[in-house]
Amino acid sequence: MDTDVQQQIDWAGWLRRWDAQQEGYVPEREARFTAMFDALEALLPPSFVALDLASGPGSLSRRLLARFPEARAVAVDMDPVMLAVGRGALGTVDGRLRWVEADLATPDWLAALGETRVDAVLSSTALHWMWPEPLLRLYRELSVLLPPGGLLLNGDHLAFSAALPTFARLSEHVLEQQWTDAAFAARGIETAEQWWEAFGAEPAFAPLLEARAKMLAGKQRQETPPGFDLHVAALREAGFREVGTIWQSMSDRVLMAVR
Known part of the structure; x- marks a missing residue:
């Protein structure tokens, strides 16, 4: 994308719209972030390195770096659109945020990371995309990357087990009510589909969308x-x-695992 065109785009506005529609799917999103950060504050020193897995446009990293002024973050995602929005809206946060394009489902993602150790790994509404085999491999790789006492914090919709069918049915009912187009419209919030439709309507984003399709x-x-x-068993x-x-x-x- 041409540099002049990049500078004219309201990247911060696209990030705000992304955050708004994500909160439509996760109404307690900020509470989830706060729970993660409270754990980091209680269990880590003020200066630490955090890995933001499947970071999207950096919503989690932005909040983490605002709360922890001595911390550094590495945001990893495979989506060129998400990385472009994050880089455009947030930049490097005075050198404290680094962006990495890598696919966590591939064995070579660690080679692109550029870190041999991190103190904490965080992810939000992302790891449910991973199939069981690459998810287990990822957890093994993270256990090497983290030192003893290092933390993994995964905020996501993790379904109840088959042994709790009533809990699962209740949870699914709540989600179905929250995620209807009518529910989003009533709250004046874009759906994910509407966000992507609006993004795709901008001619300047055609190269990014082509790269994303590939x-x-x-x-x-x-x-x-x-x-x-399955997540608990894989982590253990x-x-x-x-x-x-x-x-x-x-x-x-928020599932927490201690190395």
Whole structure:
């Protein structure tokens, strides 16, 4: 994309619109972020390095760096659109934020990371995209990247187990009510589809969208993403010594694992 065109784009506005529609799907999104950051504050020193996994446009990194002025963050995502919005809206936050384009489902993503150790790994509404086998591999890789006492914090919709069918049914009912187009319209919020439609209507974004289409070619979405029990088992198998929920609203929860 031409530099002059990049400078004319309201990247901050696109990020604000992204955050607004994401909150439509996760009404307790800010509470989820706060729970993550409260854990970091209680368990880590003021100066630390955080890895923002599948970062999107950096919503989590932006909040983390605002709360922790001595921290540094590395935002990793495979989507060129999300990275362009994040870079355009946030930049490097005075050198404290670095952006990396990499696919977490591939074994070589660590080579692109440029870090041999981080103190914390955070992710929000992202890891449900990963299939079980690459998810387990990812957790193993993160257990090497984190030192003893390092933290992994995953905020996502992690489904209740088959042993709790009534809980699962209730949670699904709540989500279905929240995620209808009518519910978004009533709150005056864009849906994800409307955000992407508006983004695609801008001619300047055509190269980014073409790159995104190539990136997504061959990718398949799971009908039933790994649930809470699978995440817990995978983390324990990967070598995390403590795994548990520190915040929850229905199936929306923050899962914390301690290396």
